[in-house]
Amino acid sequence: MTATLKSLILRARAEHDCSPGASPDEIASAESRLGHHFPEELRELLSECNGIRFWTTGNFPCRLLPVGEIRPVHLLLETEEGPPGTVALVESQGDFVAMGLDREGPGYAQLIDCSHETFPHELLRVCGSIPDFLALVLDSQDDEWIWPAARVSGVDFAE
Template sequence: MFDAEGKRMNREQWQPFLKRWSEEWIDGHDPERDGPLDEEAVRDGWLGFVPASADEVAAAEARLGRELPPSLREFLLTTNGWRDAGNFIYRLAGTSELAWLADTDEDSGWIDAYSETEFADEDMEPEGEILARSLRLSLDGDAAVMLLDPKDVDERGEWAGYWLASWSGMGPERFDSFYDLMHDQYTRFHSLRRGRGESES
């Protein structure tokens, strides 16, 4: 995977980033404003889970019919799922839970909701088409979802990521990769906490 400067990264570099995220999320938790913390996460100081095995990742790829993009693959080999990916996504999928958005019962409605969007720029691809082919990453959120687009692939093999909330008024927000999408969520939760008067870690 690659960091924000495009340098190659690996799971040994995911680990300290996610550990820092976990510690800062837990330390900054406000029980009066935030949802309850998972007891296991507090005990371990870790919002993730045990790493996926290479066989579990391979099984997910076989089930989905596609090789996963590098940054997601390395993430899963670091933690097989994730709690609290920012303020509005409560749970990210592990290998057995990854699914195409169109194949999900609970989230496929996003596709219909964004299929009637009108575009001022006729060169823009309809949002509904992007969603219809996307991989769903998030399992639970505040009317929000995280996705990867397997058709929008860069020279590194990374799929474009999307963050979408029905209440944002912005439509799907595009990111260059899963890593960039996750880093944005990390940055946003710090921004929101600063906005309510908390100091930055």
């Protein structure tokens, strides 16, 4: 685990509600259910925190989903459209930040804004790594972080 990821996880634990880590079997079961392997940074985060509730009493609450709740975004948004390898990792007020798990897809290992208003026609990159995601949430100080980050990146993975 990189020093940056480790320090961000320690910060998340100190400032927010982190569940105990998932076991290797729980992570493997989720990967099998989804038909994709998680990138190493995601495995490391989930093995340390199997779900995190951020800003629970704030204006922009969100949560890292535990492995048992990670699903393709199109299923959570109840649509048949959308890339099946794009799985929800973060829930925020009925919208999701997902990660592309299809190694052949353009959004592999990227965190992607999946709004119920625009999915799957607009899939904007929020950030490119788990440490970047944690830093965005933790540094947001309960301000909106998903849409501003997606607007700055300007990268759209919609097909």
